[in-house]
Amino acid sequence: MSPRSPREISVLVPPDLAPLYPDDPSRIGPYLVLGRLGQGSTGTVYAAVDTASTSSGDRLVAVKLLRSPELESPDVYPALAQRLRNLSAVDSHRVVTPLAFDADANPPWLSMPYIAGQRLSHYVTKRGGLGVGKLIALATALAEGLSALHARGVAHGSLRPSEVLLESHGPHIMECAVAADSERLRGSGATWLGPERYRGGVATPAADVFAWGAVVAFAGTGRLPFGPGEPEEISQRVASGSFSLDGLPKGLRPVVGRALDPNPDRRPSLREVIGAVIAVWQTENTEAGEVPGTDSREEIGRILEREWHGVEPPPRVPEVIRLEGRMSNHRPTRTLFLAGAVTVAAVLIGGGVWGISQLTGGGTEAGPVADDISDVPEEDPAEEEEDPGTLVVRFDPAEQEESEAGEEERAWTYTPVTREDDIPRNQGIPSHEAWAEQWEEDGDPAEAVIRPDAEVKCAKFCAAAEHVFLDEDARGTWDLTGSDFVGYLSWGPVMIVEITFAEDQEGDGPREVVKVVELFSD
Known part of the structure; x- marks a missing residue:
């Protein structure tokens, strides 16, 4: 086999990576963009290549272009830069933190480790409420992640099930770069906002504790703790403390109920939350005769992490990326790499099909297909009608x-x-x-x-x-x-x-x- 061109690298990419839109960037900072991972209220996340990495398994990163109403004024950019610096210093594998960022770029961007997994919102929607073991593991991990954020002066501000990613090593808190404005969250996020946030208050650790309680309640029961309805109806129940924890393990109800208190001063600290949840876990295991022989937080954490071993993402697909021409102007070519050979084929991505001409960078003009165009039969209009x-x-x-x-x-x-x-x-x-x-x-x-x-x-x-x-x-x-x-x-x-x-x-x-x-x- 001939050696690979120095202008080609191998990358492991998600099997369902969505294609780029025509106006998407081909490069963000030092990263070569491959496809879309998702789009949210604070920007678009792309799969991209770190061409400086020497390992094909580590080259893929997630890069987010930050675009949101909170960033429309240039006055907020110094605070954004400080928040991203603080996030970069967070010491917790429960929080997705920046690898690099540029708050002065237009638009600002940050890169993050690529983590394959499933959002908690989808996981619970498909499977219902979590079992006791997974629920306690989730509650502990989220509280530890939020505590690590607060230690660096960062309040998340919009924690919801859609911003918790589950994979085989446990949950990860996402979407930390921009604290979403409470006014914008009222429509879709009323369930996760404490009364003070719904009234326009800023993100605080106490507000994150409330969101923690709402997320844990949802994860444990498969239902919204304040019930369905219009945002105004939900906010009234939140303000009056009218929640339902039916179906949540009894041991967790007291601490979750305190977290959902309308008065932020009466909510527990995250230290109290972690202690209470671990005490429930120890009680559950004592009653089952399976209590471990150590009270070490690290050992307990390793035991709880085992709950997630069955949450496996789909395997990534090896692909060869051709670094052709001036990379800032040309979108990279992605070719499926199978059985040790580079095969130019139609690659199925995100439900769409990219043809061979797209993979090879070919033009749109086709060669002659008939000597006499008049010999090509006209299509029957009936055959063009939509399939009934x-x-x-x-x-x-x-x-x-x-x-x-x-x-x-x-x-x-x-x-x-x-x-x-x-x-x-x-x-x-x-x-x-x-x-x-x-x-x-x-x-x-x-x-x-x-x-x-x-x-x-x-x-x-x-x-x-x-x-x-x-x-x-x-x-x-x-x-x-x-x-x-x-x-x-x-x-x-x-x-x-x-x-x-x-x-x-x-x-x-x-x-x-x-x-x-x-x-x-x-």
């Missing part, structure tokens, strides 16, 4: 009628919709209601049954709050099943999705859906 087995529809929870059938057997009402223009891009993330209003009805309402094993690709509605998971065609990329999906149809927002009907259906009942892809805009 696929429709774009609106699901509105307000239009669903009560049914005695279980969620997996019941029929769900949908309305066909269409739009005359293309899906808008790069205009900010709209609300679901505003997004739904952009579509016009294109037929009469009908009913369909969604198969439990239906393939579901989410974009926003069932993804992490403030995040969007899209491919280059504005189609969802976050994987769920039909069983997961139907839960959102009873209480979630209005959704615009493409549904595909089964071809093998028998009988005359409502049509069965085998695939759902949410359409959305960023």
